[in-house]
Each structure stands twice: as C-alpha cells, then as structure tokens.
Amino acid sequence: MGYTEDGRRYVSLAGLRLRGWTGPLVHRLLGPPDRLSIDPRARAAPQLRLYRVERVEAAERTEEFLHQQAPPHAGHQEPLQNPAPQAPGDEGSP
Numbered sequence: 001m002g003y004t005e006d007g008r009r010y011v012s013l014a015g016l017r018l019r020g021w022t023g024p025l026v027h028r029l030l031g032p033p034d035r036l037s038i039d040p041r042a043r044a045a046p047q048l049r050l051y052r053v054e055r056v057e058a059a060e061r062t063e064e065f066l067h068q069q070a071p072p073h074a075g076h077q078e079p080l081q082n083p084a085p086q087a088p089g090d091e092g093s094p
Contacts (some may be wrong), residue, residue: 003037010035010050019060020069021037028053029059 003010011019014031016026033049059065 002053003048005035005037005050009053010037011053013051016051016056017070019056020071021065022068022070025065029062030055030066031062042054050082 002015003012013026020046030051034052034055035050036047037046037050038046060069
C-alpha cells in the first residue's frame with residue numbers, strides 16, 4: 001500500500017508484506033519506520049508505520065532480502081478438498 005506524504009512516497013507495513021517482507025526482515029534491513037502516520041481509513045486505528053520507497057527498493061536488491069523473502073502471496077484461497085463431480089460427457093473433451 002503506497003502513501004505520499006511530505007512530497008515523498010512511502011510503503012506501509014501491510015504493503016511490505018505484500019512485497020514479500022517478513023517481520024524479521026523489516027526489523028533487520030529497514031529498522032524503525034521513517035514516518036508514523038494516521039490511517040486515513042480508520043483514524044482510531046494504531047498509527048501506520050511508513051517506510052520510504054527508496055529505502056525499501058534498495059533493501060529489496062540485497063542478497064539477504066532475495067534469499068529470505070516470503071513466498072509470493074497467493075491469496076486466501078483454500079485448495080478444494082473434494083472437487084465437484086463432473087456431469088456425464090464433461091470429461092474435458094472438446
């Protein structure tokens with residue numbers, strides 16, 4: 001999730017996770033956030049931790065990030081346990 005404040009572009013912690021970041025990687029490679037901000041969608045929520053895009057992109061080019069990033073996020077789809085039976089004649093033939 002990207003944000004623009006004070007003329008700079010930032011990525012939130014949620015945005016970092018979508019890019020393959022894990023908590024330990026954020027702590028080791030980025031350290032404390034560059035900015036704390038109020039979430040415009042939920043003002044009562046905890047402050048957003050924002051990281052400058054330039055720092056994030058530089059860290060994403062490091063060997064440590066490339067070897068330890070989380071696998072790509074495939075969504076929350078669960079695999080089908082018992083697929084629905086096919087109708088007769090629907091065995092995939094054209």
